[in-house]
Amino acid sequence: MWCFSQVKGAVDDDVAEADIISTVEFNHSGELLATGDKGGRVVIFQQEQENKIQSHSRGEYNVYSTFQSHEPEFDYLKSLEIEEKINKIRWLPQKNAAQFLLSTNDKTIKLWKISERDKRPEGYNLKEEDGRYRDPTTVTTLRVPVFRPMDLMVEASPRRIFANAHTYHINSISINSDYETYLSADDLRINLWHLEITDRSFNIVDIKPANMEELTEVITAAEFHPNSCNTFVYSSSKGTIRLCDMRASALCDRHSKLFEEPEDPSNRSFFSEIISSISDVKFSHSGRYMMTRDYLSVKIWDLNMENRPVETYQVHEYLRSKLCSLYENDCIFDKFECCWNGSDSVVMTGSYNNFFRMFDRNTKRDITLEASRENNKPRTVLKPRKVCASGKRKKDEISVDSLDFNKKILHTAWHPKENIIAVATTNNLYIFQDKVN
Amino acid sequence: MSAEVPEAASAEEQKEMEDKVTSPEKAEEAKLKARYPHLGQKPGGSDFLRKRLQKGQKYFDSGDYNMAKAKMKNKQLPAAAPDKTEVTGDHIPTPQDLPQRKPSLVTSKLAG
Numbered sequence: 115m116w117c118f119s120q121v122k123g124a125v126d127d128d129v130a131e132a133d134i135i136s137t138v139e140f141n142h143s144g145e146l147l148a149t150g151d152k153g154g155r156v157v158i159f160q161q162e163q164e165n166k167i168q169s170h171s172r173g174e175y176n177v178y179s180t181f182q183s184h185e186p187e188f189d190y191l192k193s194l195e196i197e198e199k200i201n202k203i204r205w206l207p208q209k210n211a212a213q214f215l216l217s218t219n220d221k222t223i224k225l226w227k228i229s230e231r232d233k234r235p236e237g238y239n240l241k242e243e244d245g246r247y248r249d250p251t252t253v254t255t256l257r258v259p260v261f262r263p264m265d266l267m268v269e270a271s272p273r274r275i276f277a278n279a280h281t282y283h284i285n286s287i288s289i290n291s292d293y294e295t296y297l298s299a300d301d302l303r304i305n306l307w308h309l310e311i312t313d314r315s316f317n318i319v320d321i322k323p324a325n326m327e328e329l330t331e332v333i334t335a336a337e338f339h340p341n342s343c344n345t346f347v348y349s350s351s352k353g354t355i356r357l358c359d360m361r362a363s364a365l366c367d368r369h370s371k372l373f374e375e376p377e378d379p380s381n382r383s384f385f386s387e388i389i390s391s392i393s394d395v396k397f398s399h400s401g402r403y404m405m406t407r408d409y410l411s412v413k414i415w416d417l418n419m420e421n422r423p424v425e426t427y428q429v430h431e432y433l434r435s436k437l438c439s440l441y442e443n444d445c446i447f448d449k450f451e452c453c454w455n456g457s458d459s460v461v462m463t464g465s466y467n468n469f470f471r472m473f474d475r476n477t478k479r480d481i482t483l484e485a486s487r488e489n490n491k492p493r494t495v496l497k498p499r500k501v502c503a504s505g506k507r508k509k510d511e512i513s514v515d516s517l518d519f520n521k522k523i524l525h526t527a528w529h530p531k532e533n534i535i536a537v538a539t540t541n542n543l544y545i546f547q548d549k550v551n
Numbered sequence: 552m553s554a555e556v557p558e559a560a561s562a563e564e565q566k567e568m569e570d571k572v573t574s575p576e577k578a579e580e581a582k583l584k585a586r587y588p589h590l591g592q593k594p595g596g597s598d599f600l601r602k603r604l605q606k607g608q609k610y611f612d613s614g615d616y617n618m619a620k621a622k623m624k625n626k627q628l629p630a631a632a633p634d635k636t637e638v639t640g641d642h643i644p645t646p647q648d649l650p651q652r653k654p655s656l657v658t659s660k661l662a663g
Contacts, residue, residue: 122661123660123663124660132657133659133660133661135661149659151659151661153657153659155658157661157662177661180658180659180661180662188609192608193608193609194607194609195607195609196607197607220607282604301603302604329600329601329604332600332603332604351600381574381576383576383577383579384583384584384590385576385580386576388599434575434579435575435576435578435579436579437576437579438579438583438586441583541660542661
């Protein structure tokens, strides 16, 4: 039973392009929630410490830090405009008091350090409190400066900038389980970096054909395996996933496994390839499964079985009879993401009309919910939604033709340990919690 | 764009009409082909992918721009049509035409 918890962002309908949310990600403990937007800004929310008295809900998320991660650039050599939009944010596991995250736009990845300062030194001998230097001749006694508490200040600083390694547009970054390296993937290549080294990166996948006229597929997403530091997967616009083992060779152009569901050739249409393009790939926390999202469905693959997925869930099958219009308005190219819950028992993905869907892998039940300000009293239980494909529309159902295709939920995230989810509409961030008790 | 009525049904089109009954996807494909008869044979292929790879390409030649300015003297340069997507032909982009690329100095509304 999902309840509304919070909503962040402006109420007005006129959305500035910079405010469009482009990525949402919880950190490894779930205490921090980061968002990136088209304007190149990152906003980090922190969960407040649980109030033992108010045990009916878990802590709320409040703004912790916000900074400009990327700025628009122009590549004069190639006449190429580089958007500042944050494509992905990935958190590093916490090693010390500071937090680290990687954020990337189309061309440049940055490592940001977010640190807290809650005390400052006072009582210098040579400086006044306001910073002005004292005349040394007026100093007659010495004192030891001490740290005194101050209002919490959260500072974000760029520690590494990983630039100039991608000719095409970066779509994914993924931190390795060794916590020392990470990969970045663009349309045609995947590079391996060391977090400490910015002037060098290794190319591990290159699918660029010698003759660009022969180009038939691009890389759409990539991710490292959660436990095996030598294994990663990448998905393609043709609906295939390749698993690669970095121990096999330096250049992983030959996959170790190829995951592809056979297609009935008689069912093939103009749209087949476009709707089979995988927009997101995510390993389960266990590492045993991976999930892919294509335009109409979510598929769960067992890494031990390449020839078909073990589970397929239809997200919005009713759109199959609307593909012509969806092609004309470009919606057919929308890239939806997907995510697992902490125990890998439920998966979630977004749809149109600000609807999002959850599929319980054990009970095989699914639910459609809506992110809307209509039910925004805390702890209001969300009412399940239903779309009527054709024929007689029941009360409370919405017909396919009434769906608002401009209200898309492309980015969702699930707290790694609890039933708290973050759902991004175009410019608002919703936080929902499972009803406690 | 007005829908074009298909020519007299050939054997292929007969099969397509049969497919309409069984596959909504094929029905949608027929609709699309009726509206855009010249749509490429390779749907997910090179053209579409190459367009994706070229995202962000903007052409501005300062030499052309300055030459055109000098030639025209006080007259206005031929301006772009309001709904241009690509810069082609006679049009010389002016700084006014190119969208302003300034970083957001405003804090995100999510933090408000």
